Each structure stands twice: as C-alpha cells, then as structure tokens.
Amino acid sequence: MATFNLKINGKTQEVDVNPNTPMLWVLRDHLKLVGTKYGCGIAQCGACTVHLDGVAVRACMTTISAVGNQEVTTIEGLSENADHPVQKAWLEVDVPQCGYCQAGQIMTAAAFLEKNSNPSDSEIEMAMNGNICRCGTYTRIKKAVKIAAKTANV
Amino acid sequence: MTLIKTSIGRRSFLKSTALAGGGMMLGFNWLASCKGKTEEEILAMPKEWFEINSYLKIGDNGVVTIYTPNPEFGQNIRTSMPMLVAEELDVDWENVIVEQAPYHAEKYGFQFTGGSQGIRARWEPLRMAGASARQMLREAAAQTWQVPLEEITTVDGVLHHKTTKNSAGYGEMASAAAKLTVPEEVQLKEVKDFKIIGKSRKNVDAKDIVRGKPMFGSDYRTEGMLIAMIEHPPAFGMTLESVDDAEAKAMPGIKDVVTIKSFKEGFEKGGFDTNAFPELVAIVGNSSWEVMQAKKKLKVAWKPITGYSETIAGFRGKETKNIPAGLESTTTHQTKMAELAGKPGKIVRKDGTPEAAFKNAAKIIESSYSAPFLAHNSMEPLNAFAHVEGDKVKIAAPIQIPSLIIPTLASSLGIPAENIDMELPRMGGGFGRKAYAHYVVEAALISQKVNAPIKLMYTREDDMTNGIYRPTYQATYRAALDEHNNLTALHIKAGGIPESPLFANRFPAGALDNYMAQEWSIDSNITIGAFRAPRSNFMAGAEQSFLDEVAEAAGRILFNFDWTY
Ligand code: FES
Numbered sequence: 001m002a003t004f005n006l007k008i009n010g011k012t013q014e015v016d017v018n019p020n021t022p023m024l025w026v027l028r029d030h031l032k033l034v035g036t037k038y039g040c041g042i043a044q045c046g047a048c049t050v051h052l053d054g055v056a057v058r059a060c061m062t063t064i065s066a067v068g069n070q071e072v073t074t075i076e077g078l079s080e081n082a083d084h085p086v087q088k089a090w091l092e093v094d095v096p097q098c099g100y101c102q103a104g105q106i107m108t109a110a111a112f113l114e115k116n117s118n119p120s121d122s123e124i125e126m127a128m129n130g131n132i133c134r135c136g137t138y139t140r141i142k143k144a145v146k147i148a149a150k151t152a153n154v
Numbered sequence: 155m156t157l158i159k160t161s162i163g164r165r166s167f168l169k170s171t172a173l174a175g176g177g178m179m180l181g182f183n184w185l186a187s188c189k190g191k192t193e194e195e196i197l198a199m200p201k202e203w204f205e206i207n208s209y210l211k212i213g214d215n216g217v218v219t220i221y222t223p224n225p226e227f228g229q230n231i232r233t234s235m236p237m238l239v240a241e242e243l244d245v246d247w248e249n250v251i252v253e254q255a256p257y258h259a260e261k262y263g264f265q266f267t268g269g270s271q272g273i274r275a276r277w278e279p280l281r282m283a284g285a286s287a288r289q290m291l292r293e294a295a296a297q298t299w300q301v302p303l304e305e306i307t308t309v310d311g312v313l314h315h316k317t318t319k320n321s322a323g324y325g326e327m328a329s330a331a332a333k334l335t336v337p338e339e340v341q342l343k344e345v346k347d348f349k350i351i352g353k354s355r356k357n358v359d360a361k362d363i364v365r366g367k368p369m370f371g372s373d374y375r376t377e378g379m380l381i382a383m384i385e386h387p388p389a390f391g392m393t394l395e396s397v398d399d400a401e402a403k404a405m406p407g408i409k410d411v412v413t414i415k416s417f418k419e420g421f422e423k424g425g426f427d428t429n430a431f432p433e434l435v436a437i438v439g440n441s442s443w444e445v446m447q448a449k450k451k452l453k454v455a456w457k458p459i460t461g462y463s464e465t466i467a468g469f470r471g472k473e474t475k476n477i478p479a480g481l482e483s484t485t486t487h488q489t490k491m492a493e494l495a496g497k498p499g500k501i502v503r504k505d506g507t508p509e510a511a512f513k514n515a516a517k518i519i520e521s522s523y524s525a526p527f528l529a530h531n532s533m534e535p536l537n538a539f540a541h542v543e544g545d546k547v548k549i550a551a552p553i554q555i556p557s558l559i560i561p562t563l564a565s566s567l568g569i570p571a572e573n574i575d576m577e578l579p580r581m582g583g584g585f586g587r588k589a590y591a592h593y594v595v596e597a598a599l600i601s602q603k604v605n606a607p608i609k610l611m612y613t614r615e616d617d618m619t620n621g622i623y624r625p626t627y628q629a630t631y632r633a634a635l636d637e638h639n640n641l642t643a644l645h646i647k648a649g650g651i652p653e654s655p656l657f658a659n660r661f662p663a664g665a666l667d668n669y670m671a672q673e674w675s676i677d678s679n680i681t682i683g684a685f686r687a688p689r690s691n692f693m694a695g696a697e698q699s700f701l702d703e704v705a706e707a708a709g710r711i712l713f714n715f716d717w718t719y
C-alpha cells in the first residue's frame with residue numbers, strides 16, 4: 001500500500017492503494033467515479049479511456065504509480081454540465097444505445113479533436129478505431145465527432 | 155375511438171389511493187434522483203405527488219413521473235414506453251420524468267426485455283395506464299366543476315370545460331383523481347390523433363450517459379459492499395473437485411473464499427436456468443483489483459462431469475436434454491459434423507418425389523453454410539449486486555427477465571419469493587445473454603454465505619468463456635434444375651450442436667412440388683441460448699444466399715421461378 005495524491009477533475013484526491021492498481025479501479029472502487037467503464041482490462045476495448053494531461057489513455061493498463069503529477073480527467077470532469085462540444089454533439093445526434101462504451105468514446109473523441117480540430121473522415125475513423133461499441137453506434141459516433149469538430153471551431 | 159376494457163390490466167393497477175397527508179409520496183428513488191440536479195431543477199419539483207396508478211404519479215405542479223416497467227439494454231424503451239403512457243395521458247412530453255420501476259410482477263406484469271417483444275407487449279397496457287389516469291382526472295374535474303364528464307377535454311396536461319370556461323392543470327386535480335376508482339373501460343386515442351407516438355424523441359438518459367452518471371448494474375454500490383469474483387472451470391464438461399484457498403485468503407483485502415451450489419437438489423429448472431457450472435468457488439474482498447489478484451492464487455482442482463439427462467420446463471413445455479460427459483473441442487466437433495452431414499439425416503418433411511427429380515436433373519447446385527458458436531460479448535460483463543439479510547433479499551442486477559429467476563433464487567436461498575426485492579439498473583448490452591441470470595443466483599448465494607452486501611463481477615474472460623452461446627449450425631442446400639433451368643426439387647439437410655436449426659415447414663416448403671428436409675444434431679455440454687433468433691436468422695441467411703446462387707446458376711431472377719403457391 002502507498003499513498004498517492006492525484007489531481008483528478010481539478011481536485012486533489014488522496015488514495016491509499018497498492019502501487020500496481022490500475023487507475024480504472026482506483027477511479028471506480030476508491031473514488032466512486034464510475035463513469036469510466038471496465039470492458040476488458042487489457043487495453044482492447046477503450047471503455048476505460050481517460051485523459052492524462054489531455055492525452056487519451058486506457059485507465060485499465062495505467063497503474064496508479066505511473067500517474068504522478070499528471071492531471072487526470074474523467075468523463076465526470078470533461079465539463080460542468082454536459083456542455084463540452086463533444087458531449088453536445090453526442091446529445092444532438094443521440095448517439096448512445098446501451099451507453100456503456102460511450103464515456104470512452106467521448107473521451108477518445110475529445111482528446112483527438114484537441115490535437116486535430118479539422119479532421120478528415122479517415123482521420124476520424126483512425127482515431128476512433130480502438131473504441132469498441134458492441135451496440136454498433138459507429139455511424140452516429142462519426143457523425144457526432146464531425147459536428148463537434150465544427151462547433152468547436154466556431 | 156376504441157373503447158377498451160381495463161379489466162385485463164386491473165391486477166397491474168394499484169388501488170388509487172390518496173396517500174397520507176393529502177397524498178404526499180416522496181419515494182427513495184425520487185430523492186436519489188434529485189442528486190445532481192441543479193437547484194433550479196429541484197425547486198421546480200412538486201411538493202406533493204399523487205399516485206394515480208402503478209405506472210404514474212402526478213405532482214401538484216403538473217409534473218408527471220412515469221414508471222417504465224421493463225429493464226433497458228439499449229433499445230431505448232426507457233424513452234418509448236413512457237411515450238405510450240404520456241400519449242394517452244395527454245401531457246407535454248417536456249413535463250415527464252422517467253423512473254425505472256423495480257421488479258414487481260403484480261404491478262408491472264411481465265417485465266421482459268427481449269424477443270422483440272417490449273413495445274408489442276406493452277402497447278396496450280401502457281396506453282391503458284395513461285388513458286385511465288386521464289379519465290380519472292377528467293372525472294375529478296367534472297365533479298369539482300359540477301359539469302358532465304363528456305364535456306371535459308384535455309390539452310397537454312390541462313383540463314378544460316368550454317361552456318363554464320373552467321380550466322385546471324393536472325396537478326390541481328391529481329389529489330381528487332387519486333381518490334377515484336380505476337375506470338372499468340377507457341377510450342384509447344385514434345392513431346391519427348397521436349402527438350407523441352410516432353414522433354422521434356431523444357433518449358431520456360442521454361444526458362446522464364454523456365456525463366458518466368452511475369446507472370448500470372456494474373455501477374451499483376452500497377455502503378460496506380464487498381466485491382466478489384468467481385473461479386470457473388477451465389472448460390465445459392468439468393466441475394469442482396476441491397479448493398485450496400490458503401494463499402488466496404492471505405492476499406491483501408481478501409475477506410473470504412466460499413463454494414456455492416446454484417441449484418437445490420430436485421429443483422425443476424426453467425428454460426432460462428441454463429447453467430453449465432452450478433458448483434463454483436467465489437472469492438470476496440474489498441476491491442476489484444485485490445480480488446482479481448487473489449483469484450489468481452486460488453488452487454482449484456476440477457474433475458470431469460458424468461453425463462446426465464435433465465428435464466427443463468421451458469416455454470415450449472417440458473423438454474429433455476442430454477448432457478454428455480467429456481471434453482469437447484473444435485476438432486471433435488468438426489469431425490462429428492462432417493460425419494453426420496455425410497449421412498442421410500432424419501427426414502422431417504418430404505413432398506412429392508425429390509429423389510427422382512434429382513436423378514433426372516440437368517443440373518444440381520449444392521452449397522453448405524455454417525456458423526460457429528458465438529459469445530454475446532455485451533460491453534458490460536455480467537454482474538449482480540446482492541444483499542441477503544436473514545430472510546430478506548435485495549438484488550440490483552442488469553437482467554432481461556427478472557421474474558424467471560425469482561423461483562430459482564427462492565429455491566436456492568431457501569427464502570420465500572415475496573421476500574426478494576429487485577432493482578433493474580440499466581444493462582450495458584444484453585443480446586439475450588442477460589436473460590440467463592445464473593449470475594444473480596450466484597451473487598445471492600455468495601452474499602448469504604459471507605453475510606454481507608456483495609457485487610459479483612465477471613471479468614471479460616469469465617464472461618466470454620462461460621457463455622450461453624449462439625449454437626453452431628450447418629446447412630447444406632441442394633437444388634435440381636431441368637434442362638430449361640426450372641427448379642424441380644429442393645433438398646435441405648441441416649444440423650447443429652446441440653440442436654438442429656431446421657424449420658422444415660417454412661418457405662420454400664410448400665412452394666415446390668418436390669421437397670425434402672432432413673436434420674441431425676450432436677449432444678454437447680456447451681451451454682447455448684437466445685441471441686437474435688439463432689435458428690431463424692441462420693436459416694434465413696443460408697436460404698436467401700442459396701436461392702440467389704440457384705438463380706445465378708439458372709440465369710434467371712429469383713422471383714421468376716414457378717413457385718407453386
Ligand atoms: S477496459 Fe480498458 S481498454 Fe477495455
């Protein structure tokens with residue numbers, strides 16, 4: 001066990017866990033931030049995607065000891081009131097079916113659009129490629145990412 | 155207008171009682187759902203609620219809460235079912251709050267999500283719930299204003315009486331309406347008068363989904379809840395022999411290791427009690443990661459099962475299933491399938507003289523189609539919360555057919571069915587898999603053994619390797635064409651593990667003079683189940699592909715064959 005001071009969604013939070021614990025389980029079990037989802041635990045599905053200093057990472061394969069001083073942003077901290085351009089686009093298009101993969105999809109899309117504000121279709125496909133949606137909402141995801149890119153640019 | 159008797163829905167209606175203090179009803183669910191709302195939103199909440207029937211309550215300010223009966227797994231019935239109620243109630247959709255009803259057979263009927271049945275089964279009862287509430291509100295207004303009932307109209311949650319110019323919001327009449335008896339008959343709207351049904355409405359949960367609010371079974375937690383995981387056998391055809399838990403128990407955060415038995419001796423299984431692994435080892439601890447690590451340290455010895463037959467009381471009556479002993483593999487499956495596919499199958503239907511037609515054919519076209527075992531792979535792995543306290547049981551689980559696991563729970567726990575409460579959190583996908591709720595029984599047995607609230611979590615590996623898979627199927631189609639490229643006979647031979655996919659009497663049966671359908675099957679200890687109509691969809695795909703091939707070979711378009719309808 002070791003104590004970690006984590007910067008999560010703009011707040012500092014202290015946890016006392018095994019240093020090898022993946023951030024996913026620290027978020028879900030210890031900090032009650034359950035928006036980040038467990039889908040596979042082996043970096044294959046994207047359901048657990050969060051931001052570390054703005055970069056999308058898979059929380060299931062990021063140990064808590066590797067987080068250090070970096071700012072963690074989870075779906076709960078992406079915006080105050082679901083008004084991040086990606087969230088707004090998601091609502092406009094009504095993307096989710098079951099919804100389980102969507103936090104990961106949104107976090108991947110948000111980090112991607114930070115780097116590439118005017119993506120082509122194939123760049124969107126490439127960026128979103130690692131996020132599985134078992135319900136198959138891919139066409140709506142693509143549509144929403146495009147809308148988000150446009151609205152974020154105005 | 156359609157006049158419809160409400161009597162069929164009567165058992166599902168609560169006695170319309172005004173609640174204590176003039177009808178205050180602030181349920182636990184309601185308070186919980188206030189969390190996370192803005193101050194403005196909370197201020198707009200009613201001070202009093204009036205329950206009109208089990209599907210809806212109306213606040214003194216006209217806000218309507220609709221209890222949606224069926225569990226949600228992504229088709230957005232949490233939006234469409236309340237739309238049915240709201241339509242007949244005649245309220246503004248913007249003034250509707252949707253709450254998930256818990257499992258309650260008497261109030262909510264068959265809370266079954268699957269089989270493409272949701273809206274079809276709820277179409278009338280939910281409209282009836284809305285229509286009878288509207289009728290009671292109109293009766294309350296008629297009595298208050300001393301005018302005939304027929305003259306009371308409604309528009310978007312407001313009652314009107316034209317000649318006296320009286321009008322009142324539903325909230326103002328809700329208290330009086332809640333004291334009336336449920337009408338014997340109600341009139342449902344004509345389709346042409348629909349304002350909500352048939353118009354696209356946004357998913358009522360989308361805002362919570364994009365903010366990552368807790369809503370799924372796997373998000374459910376209570377104070378003091380422990381995490382449980384299960385060690386399953388490494389293969390089908392195996393069962394528990396012994397467990398050495400010393401090392402696992404010594405791992406940090408671990409509370410207990412227990413063995414469970416999912417069925418009581420002599421319990422008659424229903425069609426959804428499918429479970430290849432009724433004897434298991436469970437490990438319980440403080441957090442998911444700790445339990446996952448300790449699970450790897452369990453030393454469990456497994457032994458082969460002995461073959462057996464069992465009788466299942468399924469939807470289609472009693473069925474006997476043969477469960478063979480032994481380990482199976484893709485290789486053994488393929489060898490057996492090739493062997494059976496090469497022999498004449500059991501003839502299920504034969505019309506005319508198909509053998510002669512094939513003998514005299516100018517051309518024979520043959521194709522085989524197959525599908526492997528498929529895991530559902532819901533994005534959210536199986537999980538269930540359970541808290542067994544003495545003879546009271548609390549469950550919260552992502553589950554497609556709550557009512558069908560209740561008898562199993564009651565039997566396995568030795569607790570009366572009426573002592574089991576079940577919440578129905580959102581499912582992160584279901585696809586048929588969450589209709590087989592053995593994981594709920596497992597969670598409850600673990601909770602009973604460790605005497606604590608627990609959440610059972612399947613890892614992705616557990617979820618995939620302990621599937622209730624879509625069966626393996628194969629079908630060989632043969633067509634006989636004469637020298638004019640007329641289709642003179644068709645022969646289907648279909649089989650699978652452990653069941654044949656054949657529907658001998660479906661098209662093209664009856665559309666051809668010479669026709670033969672044969673089948674075979676191979677017993678297996680691999681569990682199979684619902685997954686998007688496995689037999690129908692497999693056969694439809696094979697048949698349509700084959701008929702296209704025949705048309706191509708015959709150089710004509712499909713519908714030009716002389717089907718003898
Ligand atoms: S849970 Fe992390 S990628 Fe699947």
Ligand code: FES
Nearest residue numbers: 098099133134135
């Ligand atoms: S919406 Fe169900 S997995 Fe993506």
